[in-house]
Amino acid sequence: MSTNIKIxxxxxxxxLGSSKISALDTTQFSDAKQQARYTALTNELRCLxxxxxxxxxxxxxxxxxxxxxxAEQIRTGKSDTEIRAYMTQRYGDFILYxxxxxxxxxxxxxxxxxxxxxxxxxxxxxxxxxxxTSIEDDEELE
Amino acid sequence: xxxxxxxxxLVLATVFAGLMMVLGFLVNAExxxxxxxxxxxxxxxxxxxxxSFLILISLLVISDFSVAYVVxxxxxxxxxxxxxxxxxxxxxxxxxxxxxxxxLWALSLFKLKNISDLLIDKSLAIQGCLLFGFLLFTxxxxxxxxxxxxxPLNGMDLNPVLQDPAMAIHPPMLYLGYIGFSIPFxxxxxxxxxxxxxxxxxxxxxxxxxxxxxxxTLGISLGSWWAYYELGWGGWWFWDPVENxxxxxxxxxxxxxxxLAATEKRGxxxxxxxxLSVMAFAFSxxxxxxxxSGVLISVHSFASDPTRGLFILALFAVFVGGALTLYAAKTxxxxxxxxxxxxxxxxxxxxxxxxxxxxxxLVMLGTLxxxxxxxxxxxxxxxxxxxxxxxxxxxxxxxxxxxxIGQRLNWKSAGKQVDKLKKSLxxxxxxxxxxxxxxxxxxxxxxxxxxxSVVFSVWIIFSALQVIAKARIEKKSLxxxQLGMFVAHMGVxxxxxxxxxxxxxxxxxxxxxxxxxTVVVGDYExxxxxxxxxxxxxxxxxxxxxxxxxxxxxxxxxxSEKRFYPGxxxxxxxxxxxxxxxxxxxxxLGEPLPSSTAGEQAWSVQYQVRPFIRWIWLGTIFxxxxxxxxxxxxxxxxxxxxxEASANA
Amino acid sequence: MPKKFIVWLPxxxxxxxxALFYKGLYxxxxxxxxxxxxxxxxxxxLPDLLNAQQQVNLEDWKGQVVxxxxxxxxxxxxxxxxxxxxxxAKENLVPIIxxxxxxxxxxxxxxxxxxxxxxxAIPNDLSGQVAINWGVYGAPETFIIDKQGVIRYKFxxxxxxxxxxxxxxxxxxxxQGDP
Numbered sequence: 023m024s025t026n027i028k029i030x031x032x033x034x035x036x037x038l039g040s041s042k043i044s045a046l047d048t049t050q051f052s053d054a055k056q057q058a059r060y061t062a063l064t065n066e067l068r069c070l071x072x073x074x075x076x077x078x079x080x081x082x083x084x085x086x087x088x089x090x091x092x093a094e095q096i097r098t099g100k101s102d103t104e105i106r107a108y109m110t111q112r113y114g115d116f117i118l119y120x121x122x123x124x125x126x127x128x129x130x131x132x133x134x135x136x137x138x139x140x141x142x143x144x145x146x147x148x149x150x151x152x153x154x155t156s157i158e159d160d161e162e163l164e
Numbered sequence: 165x166x167x168x169x170x171x172x173x174l175v176l177a178t179v180f181a182g183l184m185m186v187l188g189f190l191v192n193a194e195x196x197x198x199x200x201x202x203x204x205x206x207x208x209x210x211x212x213x214x215x216s217f218l219i220l221i222s223l224l225v226i227s228d229f230s231v232a233y234v235v236x237x238x239x240x241x242x243x244x245x246x247x248x249x250x251x252x253x254x255x256x257x258x259x260x261x262x263x264x265x266x267x268l269w270a271l272s273l274f275k276l277k278n279i280s281d282l283l284i285d286k287s288l289a290i291q292g293c294l295l296f297g298f299l300l301f302t303x304x305x306x307x308x309x310x311x312x313x314x315x316p317l318n319g320m321d322l323n324p325v326l327q328d329p330a331m332a333i334h335p336p337m338l339y340l341g342y343i344g345f346s347i348p349f350x351x352x353x354x355x356x357x358x359x360x361x362x363x364x365x366x367x368x369x370x371x372x373x374x375x376x377x378x379x380x381t382l383g384i385s386l387g388s389w390w391a392y393y394e395l396g397w398g399g400w401w402f403w404d405p406v407e408n409x410x411x412x413x414x415x416x417x418x419x420x421x422x423x424l425a426a427t428e429k430r431g432x433x434x435x436x437x438x439x440l441s442v443m444a445f446a447f448s449x450x451x452x453x454x455x456x457s458g459v460l461i462s463v464h465s466f467a468s469d470p471t472r473g474l475f476i477l478a479l480f481a482v483f484v485g486g487a488l489t490l491y492a493a494k495t496x497x498x499x500x501x502x503x504x505x506x507x508x509x510x511x512x513x514x515x516x517x518x519x520x521x522x523x524x525x526l527v528m529l530g531t532l533x534x535x536x537x538x539x540x541x542x543x544x545x546x547x548x549x550x551x552x553x554x555x556x557x558x559x560x561x562x563x564x565x566x567x568x569i570g571q572r573l574n575w576k577s578a579g580k581q582v583d584k585l586k587k588s589l590x591x592x593x594x595x596x597x598x599x600x601x602x603x604x605x606x607x608x609x610x611x612x613x614x615x616x617s618v619v620f621s622v623w624i625i626f627s628a629l630q631v632i633a634k635a636r637i638e639k640k641s642l643x644x645x646q647l648g649m650f651v652a653h654m655g656v657x658x659x660x661x662x663x664x665x666x667x668x669x670x671x672x673x674x675x676x677x678x679x680x681x682t683v684v685v686g687d688y689e690x691x692x693x694x695x696x697x698x699x700x701x702x703x704x705x706x707x708x709x710x711x712x713x714x715x716x717x718x719x720x721x722x723x724s725e726k727r728f729y730p731g732x733x734x735x736x737x738x739x740x741x742x743x744x745x746x747x748x749x750x751x752x753l754g755e756p757l758p759s760s761t762a763g764e765q766a767w768s769v770q771y772q773v774r775p776f777i778r779w780i781w782l783g784t785i786f787x788x789x790x791x792x793x794x795x796x797x798x799x800x801x802x803x804x805x806x807x808e809a810s811a812n813a
Numbered sequence: 814m815p816k817k818f819i820v821w822l823p824x825x826x827x828x829x830x831x832a833l834f835y836k837g838l839y840x841x842x843x844x845x846x847x848x849x850x851x852x853x854x855x856x857x858x859l860p861d862l863l864n865a866q867q868q869v870n871l872e873d874w875k876g877q878v879v880x881x882x883x884x885x886x887x888x889x890x891x892x893x894x895x896x897x898x899x900x901x902a903k904e905n906l907v908p909i910i911x912x913x914x915x916x917x918x919x920x921x922x923x924x925x926x927x928x929x930x931x932x933x934a935i936p937n938d939l940s941g942q943v944a945i946n947w948g949v950y951g952a953p954e955t956f957i958i959d960k961q962g963v964i965r966y967k968f969x970x971x972x973x974x975x976x977x978x979x980x981x982x983x984x985x986x987x988x989q990g991d992p
Binding site for chain 2: 076079081117119120121127130134137138145148153
């Protein structure tokens, strides 16, 4: 086989892992609140193997293990914060689709308010500089 | 042989793009003799670019497996349709399509009749630069006509998830949109270059903003629709970096549409309109860079290769950097503003633009923040849906609120209009509140955010209908531009309703079930009726059948399939969906589960009832329709008339 | 004057973005740094693959630098890396502990018999729980643990001879020199 074809085959093999087959997770809780927490948490934790799916949607082995981990910790009464801490301790902030609101990510969370305030100032500035007393109603312009 | 022809066409296309560039530079006010050769060169350029793209399609159709691209993305057993769409199913082919679309849009400049020849020639020169850059990129790093030394017997087939009608037309739509923004880009750069920035010039650009915007709206919507029914888990937007990359030019384009209205009618926000024209296309190229360079992790990104990335980055920096330098150096001091009041059409358009800019910056910040931190050596983080869902509220709710009011305001000053308007809008607001609460009490589960979004959205619709109804009663015609605006705005409202309601009222359950078992989700019972193995042209499948009943009435039978494609050694899931105006039923067959009890094989199955989800795409169709209506407004027609006149002559 | 500045602002933003992307092109966006670097290694006590009666405990290696390699026979990268591990073991510079990650024990034993056993001990992590505690997300991964039992480095990917010579080996030697 020529090297060209080998390279192509290899790239195809590498692509195999990236095809999106969603896993359906049948974990059931007797308590509806726990079920809701489970769904929310597994959707906010990023799968590290496939990297563009949450562990809720991934069929990878590690995602299954981590889902089981979340389920078990919810059942033993751990809080969401504790479960998140458990995950970040092991995998770092990368695993959180909801970035923490501290230090280097503070700016990220403040951004919407900063932008709105800044643009409010811009708005007031532009409007007041254009607000001339001589303006007459002009209904011709439609 | 054909592949060599394709290559030749590609090279000639590059040469003629270069020629467009050179001739375009030579043309100036005193020296118009280069204008005719420039236009001939443009025509030939387009001819060669389109030819090379058609040759690629032919190679795929005849399954010429001596060509690497054909081997990698098609298969003897693929249906003809997917052999053709494979032409844009991967990096090299889609890049060639990018060039073909860019060439077609360049040709459309010939249709622009109300602008000086010099400006059009200069715009063609800019288009020549763009074409030259992208064609060089194609030939040097991503040539789809590369041959193999050894010819395999069969190819590897198109990625199965792309073997779908919506996904097949999604990229062409998206590209027609992205690249359509190159026309306002070139025209604005040409105006700055020649020093001919005039309100009237900007007015004639409008159709070239609206039409790409329509394509982009539909293209993005189609992609989201595809994700909804093809990926098999009922989501429609994932805030994936590549989705964000397609959203950013759309937001910039939407802002441009609105600021252009103010510039065109009132000569306001000139700097800003020029800048947005550059930005809309800049974000298109940026999106292409993000997708093709692998700089962000994404499911969609193909061809992650630093040389390619570097090349597009260079193109991006040169094109956009050049345009922005010209902008900074040559923007004229704005037209004299005749002023406007705090309550006026102008001020809400300003507000709209500021909010859209905030939205754009938030999407960009969220998308790039992980990259920024990593580049600074501050570690790796993820920014996902929870962040974007949260920040979007800050901009989308004010946008909806001001939209309901803003679409009704007069230019310059609301002045005398204010009292009447207060009454009219007050009435529609009251109606919206009443309707929402009646509906909300019936369903008794609305959160505060849902209530606010629904009230605002319904208010927008009523507010638009008031004007349309009034015009009908008074037998006045609204003007297509006005009508288009109201239709598009109602589209925004329908979209927002779809998002809010489908999110609030969704009912999802995933269960391990055996054949014959019935699961109740919301008001519906799903019975797992049968399971079959089957074979199709290029895949094998397991098909499960579910009979859905509500009360005693049978609603529908849903089929969900697991497919296996031997050509690619990949599996996909096909969800069973029953669509409806007020709700979708959605069933996904999962995996056979390791059986616990004797005999019966259990499968994981996901059941979803998603009320109003279709309104999301319905809303985008209304937006696009509104744009289409506005394009046909008389004001932009004088050009069409003069065109016909010249055609008849 | 401010107006003059403002028209140049978009260009400045663009330059910033371009610089960011240029840098980004050469970052490996697929690798996730370990939060354990310079932290005490989590506990590792597991039965040995080759002798289930015997417990492997990482604590027992305190006082010397060790490599902890995560591997499995289902992981194609690990099989690719195996000859390199053999070569490292032959050098007798540093002991390699080979955590067998969610593997079929029979297959794992057969593989070692066939291709050589570079490992000083093989903790057998059938459930994958210990691997989760170590933040493992893909195999092969290799940790370097210093004399005090602190994790100093994590390599994610199959190690090549070149990686060993230029990245891992110098660090091992340096850590062995530390008190």
